[in-house]
Amino acid sequence: MMKKKFIHLIETELLKKVVIKSEKAHNPVTAEHIPIGWKCVGVGNYAAVFMHYTEPELVVKINIVDKENLEKEADIYRRLGNHPSYSHLIYEGDNYLVLKRLEGITMYNAFAKGIRIPETVIKDINEALEYARSRGLNPFDIHGKNVMMKDGRGYVVDVSDFYKQGKDEKWEDLVKAYNKLYKKTLYKYPVKIPFKALDIIRHTYRFYKKIRRKLQWQN
Ligand SMILES: Nc1ncnc2c1ncn2[C@@H]1O[C@H](COP(=O)(O)OP(=O)(O)O)[C@@H](O)[C@H]1O
Ligand SMILES: [Mg+2]
Incomplete structure (x- = not known):
């Protein structure tokens, strides 16, 4: 049930006022001048995501990348159809998408807050990714x-790159770390990991993957 009024609110309030900036490559964007009644529920490297208090079931994802990417993302949602571990597309705007809101917290924030990540979450996500593959994504x-x-349930919140070719090992590596490290340590004794430390891990991982790719090319 998509209200015209909500689209009007997005286009005359949110889009008119909010300023989304990308200050550094490979780092999340920032959102400023968020109008009253709206809340930023998350930022990625290419988008900021907002919620309005009158429509708590929905979010508005504003992309700062080209329109082509937005259309691709909308297409991916259409191909996924309805699946319990994914959001779905409600409306496609010019530079934004209205999506079903997923509740809960990101796994990254769970690490940061010292909230235990149960194995069922990993299992749900593995199944969700398998489902996407069965849909040709x-x-x-x-x-x-x-x-x-x-x-205790897992959800996939960002499908925007599912059209890409090639193998991406991030999730596989994360599952390995979960099984080999997390289950023996943090799972038993969840402690907060400072954001700074998580950022260092993120950058070290990128660096390590880059070196490894280079070495593979040479061999
Ligand atoms: N449907 C949603 N429901 C709730 N939060 C969301 C939703 N989509 C995105 N978010 C939040 O916004 C953040 C950025 O969205 P994301 O789609 O990952 O953007 P990007 O493509 O820039 O990486 C996510 O990490 C998540 O915290
Ligand atoms: Mg993202």
Whole structure:
């Protein structure tokens, strides 16, 4: 049930006022001048996501990348259809999408807050990615900030790169770390990991993957 009034509100309030900036490559964007009644529920490297208090079931994802990417993302949602571990597309605007809101927290924030991540979350996400493959999509760029959990269930929050070709190992690596490290340590004794430390891990991981790719090319 999509209200014309909500689209009007997005286009005359949110889009008119909010300023979304990308200050550094490979880092999340920032959102300023958020109008009253709206809340930023998350930022990625290419988009900021907002919620209005009158429509708590929905979010508005404003992309700062080209329109082509937005159309691709909308297409991916159409191809996924309805699946319990994904959001779905409600409306496609010029530079934004209205999506079903997923509740809970990202896995990244769960690490940061010392909230235990149960194995059922990993299982749900594995199944969701398998489902995407069965729909001819290529699950890509799945990492801690693109998956969420609530009440022991896992959700995939960002499908925007599922059209890409090639193999992306981020999720596989995360599952390995979960099985080999997390289950023996933080799972038993959840402690907060400072954002700064998580950022260092994120940058080290990028660096390590880059070196490895270079070495593979040379051999
Ligand atoms: N449907 C949604 N429901 C709730 N939160 C969301 C939803 N989509 C995105 N978010 C939040 O916004 C953040 C950025 O969205 P994302 O789609 O990952 O953008 P990007 O493509 O820039 O990475 C996510 O990490 C998540 O915290
Ligand atoms: Mg993302």
